[in-house]
Amino acid sequence: MSSRLMLLFGLLVVSVTGTAGCSGHGHEGMVSGSLSLEPATSDVRLADADVFIGGNTVDASTIPAGYGDSTLFTVGLADPEQGPRIARVQMEYRAHSGMGTMGSWSSVDCYDDGSHGDQVAGDGTYSYMDMDRHIGVHYQDCTSGEYRFVFHGTDLMENHTNSVVARVTVR
Secondary structure, three states: OOHHHHHHHHHHHHHHHHHOOOOOOOOOOEOOOOOOOOOOOOOOOEEEEEEEEOOEEOOOEEEOOOOOOOEEEEEEEOOHHHHHHEEEEEEEEEOOOOOOOOOOEEEEEEEOOOOOOOOOOOOOEEEEEEOOOOOOOOOOOOOOEEEEEEEEEEEOOOOEEEEEEEEEEEO
16 A cells, blocks of 8 residues: 555544544533533533422432433522523433433523423522423332433623533432
């Protein structure tokens, strides 16, 4: 094989192996976890992600399959005064066995307007209430393992905030 073909082959191998395992996002701005977004470019910061089932926090907890009812997901702004500068906050999660392609990433919008489980409009806490139990980790047939819920936002200038992860383990 000529040296030019070997160089092209080497570049192809590096290119292919360099992208293996990518989820299609960049996600360098995360606080923890493996899902990522574009690097944080906004000075608006997220903090304090949490998962509540039956009014009790289960973030960083281990729960049995079939635990509880609807799930409330929340994330707060590190500085609630920056709320008017946020355009959108979303939560990404992996679909479970009953939802589409298992293991694929889906997302929902979170709200700070007194709806969708949000208790106080405009307080800098963004929420999403999963009343239908589509996202929650409490199905009886829920697969054991760690579930990650990744929150990220976009400011009014379309810059990305950092990402924050809430985790729940099902045994």
